[in-house]
Amino acid sequence: MAQGRRARRVLAMGGVLALVAIAGSRAPAGDDPTHRASAVAPHDLARGRSAALYPYDGRRDMTGGDRARYPGAGVLWCRRSDGVPQKAAAAWLIGTASLVMLNAHNFRNRQLDTTRSVGDCYFQIGGRNYDFVADSLRLGVAANATRLHITDDWALLRLAQPADAPRQPVPEAAPDLSTGDLALPVTLVAPGGHQNYRGDSSLESCTVRRIDPPTEGGIRRARHDCNDGYGGSGSGLFDEAGRLVAMQSASLSMNSRHAFDIEFHYGSALLIEGELLDALRRAQREDGSRPAP
Known part of the structure; x- marks a missing residue:
């Protein structure tokens, strides 16, 4: 319970919610301008360099094979x-x-x-x-x-x-992941790319480092070290077997190039479980019962 309260305080204190990594090439109208304080530096853009969330940036362009693997x-x-x-x-x-x-x-x-x-x-x-x-x-x-x-x-x-x-x-079932610290290899698939990445889409091998206790809708947050940028919201996190386990929601200190820190500088994704998984299954059943257009 203490860990869950601490996670909520982090959200409340910094307005850390998804709107940090909000969709789009720029933050939308109404977004808190403080969340844009660490946007891509002009000299980085001029030199054609990316400004990643962490010092190491392992992202690459998606290929046709990647799109077949992650339909x-x-x-x-x-x-x-x-x-x-x-x-x-x-x-x-x-x-x-x-x-x-x-x-x-x-x-x-x-x-x-x-x-x-x-x-x-x-x-x-x-x-x-x-x-x-x-x-x-x-x-x-x-x-x-x-x-x-x-x-x-x-x-x-x-x-x-x-x-x-x-x-x-x-997914046939919710991710079989224990709450707490772990080291789960994942691939962050970003079909929309990121503002701080040169390509239109990207893919990166990275790691989920902690699963928080369930909160809203019986869903848990995954803290990860995958690079992100504006436009990366909604990206999928897939395990080594190619199963979708989570959807990207937010990142702290966008484009700061700080080292990963499990408490202060990490990416947040919501696991495909709880009410989300129930809603997906229900929608699939509803579509199956509808007449063809």
Whole structure:
């Protein structure tokens, strides 16, 4: 319990929630400007260098083979106030040809105020764009919630028409991981890339270092040492067998290049378990019972 209270204090003190690693090439309107204090330095951009979260940056571009190994990897695009589309975050076609999983913070801020309309966004996968059903947004937050946390930072959306692309399978079971310190090798798959990385998408081998006790929705947070940047929200963490175990939500001190620290400088992902896994299975059953379009 003490560890859980400490994790909540970290969130409250720094506003550390997902909006640190919020979707998009720049932080959205309404985001706390203090979270942008350590953005990519101009001289780093000028020299073509990345500004990673940690001193070592092992990210590389995704290949066709990577996309075959991690199906369902797509991108959320949203229109700015002037109508120009911009890349927002990673998103996953999962379970069925019409179901998309992504972060709730793409549409709500920490206080659960609406920051984007579903109608202003679309899903891109396999070189094609797909509109969402505007009223299909399912948020992970409870009905009486007043804040958005790491462990309820998930959302599901339905596509207006099925996507003609491979999809990520819904996990057969929750990750068999013990709460506490560990060293789980994972691959962070970022189909939307990161602002602090040169490519349009990236992949990196890294490690989950701690699993926190369950909080909202019976879901646990995974603390990891994977590099992240704006636009990396919603990226998938896969184990060595290629199973999806978690979805990226936030990172501390974006682009600071500090050494990993389990208490003060780490990435946060929510495990695919609890209410999220239940919601994925339920949506898959619902799609299976619908007549073909």
